[in-house]
Amino acid sequence: MDLTAGGARAVPVARSERTGLVPAGTVLAGSVISLVGLTWDIQWHGDVGPDTFFTMPHLFLYSGSAISGLASLVVVLMTTAARRARRPVDARVGGRAINVFGKVFAAPAGYLVTGTGAAMFLLYGLWDQWWHGLYGFDAVIDSPPHIGLLLSITLSIIGTVMVFAAAREHRWGTVGVVGSLGVLIAFSTVTVLGLQQIDVDGLDVVSVGIALLSVLLVSAGAGFWGRPGGAVRVAAALAVIQAITWWFSPWAAEAYASAVGLPMRDYIDGVPAMPSMMPMALLPIAAVLEAVHLLSRRWPAGRVSVLAGVIGGLLVGASMPIQNAIVYGSDRMPWAVVFATGAAGAVVGLLGGFAGWRFGGMLRLLAPAKGENAHA
Secondary structure (H helix, E strand, C coil): CCCECCCCCCCCHHHHCCCCHHHHHHHHHHHHHHHHHHHHHHHHHHHCCCECCCCHHHHHHHHHHHHHHHHHHHHHHHHHHHHHCCCCEECCCCCCEEEECCCCEEEEHHHHHHHHHHHHHHHHHHHHHHHHHHHCCECCCCCHHHHHHHHHHHHHHHHHHHHHHCCCCCHHHHHHHHHHHHHHHHHHHHHHHHHHHCCCCCCCHHHHHHHHHHHHHHHHHHHHHCCCCHHHHHHHHHHHHHHHHHHHHHHHHHHHHHHHCCCCCCCCCCCCCCHHHCCCCHHHHHHHHHHHHHHCCCCCHHHHHHHHHHHHHHHHHHHHHHHHHHHCCCCCCCHHHHHHHHHHHHHHHHHHHHHHHHHHHHHHHCCCCCCCCCEC
8 A cells, every 4th residue: 555656766667557556445345335234224124124223234334434434544644654754645546635634634635535424424323323222223214313324425435436536547546436436326316315304296306316416426427537438337337236236135134134033024025125216227318418428529518518417317307206116016107206307307407417527527637637746
């Protein structure tokens, strides 16, 4: 985990290409472990029932965040030590160093965000433990401490995206950005459950939230990639995650229930809870967004991103009520909800497309430009 760079003569090329890969891979692994714990925990709530604080899914959730946080802390301490010793620090390892608490610490931007999210997760975890102790169990996913926990993990994953973006000149950096954005979309489908408290007749508010975040993040992939294929790659990463968790979630809930001697509920529907919330049509929708960018390449990029966002938001928003009706075997299609949610999705997609493209551009700026000194 060498974060310093002493020049081309002191560092072999093969080694320099892997500089930063270990800590970046560690924070991504922590995010994936948390994702496994989340999809497992949600399925447990539906198929088995309420749980206590100390369960195996919760262990995965908390250990994943701890892994990301500890890896970030190690990088920050190593960067701080290198800065104090006046050794150059490679800016491709998490981005340029930022002074924290004056000049007490020097933290690469990506690891600062990831570590902050992990620290917040710990605080919300203490609140969640108090919540469990007060009520004895946790019956809903959108409880106040759970929303705080999900937002904290989301912040950590954003930091993970930044960490890989800083190393975009390496293949593992670009692949890591795509994978991290896919994990971020998967998490966002649960975070938006907090919108269930907003009751609008004839409108699926949660699906509108999913449309906003899905369009924003695939647009970020397009903006970061800078050429055709970025949006499709991010959507493909989500499709892989959805396929794996579709099998894993029900199996893990049943296997763990059997191991601890608890029965499954008699009325379970067999639908994987969290994977079914992920937009199944996102891959072809991302291909449509790519086509919009290609056909409108003579337009200003900002205008094209807005147009693509409107189309993407419309399609994701309209597809989600249809997806829910098919997955859960509804007798009739709620067309009024489909049209209303699609229209609302187009409105928020306008913002998501523009903001996502800009976010992707900002991610590109985290890495030193070619020919620029990569050391800070």
